[in-house]
């Protein structure tokens with residue numbers, strides 16, 4: 482069994498893997514690092530997740546609406562737990578408000 486997060490957080494492939502850096506993908510794609518060997522959020526091959534394309538569209542839509550229509554602020558930070566998937570031990574509280582037009 483492959484644990485995708487172990488591959489995605491490999492510092493030999495991804496510099497500073499815990500840093501939020503969306504721009505890293507530009508550089509990685511140019512160097513063809515994002516091959517199946519290094520990036521498998523939805524699995525690979527015969528057991529590839531059938532919900533992959535649906536999930537990508539849903540996440541794109543969700544993040545677009547969240548960023549354009551709402552603002553949010555942190556109320557209470559949570560402790561990040563990686564065992565092996567990521568979670569917040571005691572929750573992670575944010576306040577969401579609709580943006581005024």
Ligand code: HEM
Pocket residue numbers: 485521522523524525527528529530531532533535536
């Ligand atoms: C962000 C969302 C999702 C992620 C990260 C994800 C990830 C994965 C991964 C890594 C696997 C492969 C497991 C393995 O290798 O054994 C998998 C399999 C699977 N996923 Fe997803 N998934 C997501 C959403 C969904 C959705 C929305 C559905 C259904 C509507 C779905 C249905 C399935 C099914 C049925 C399998 C088993 C495929 C098989 O064994 O042939 N997933 N998923």
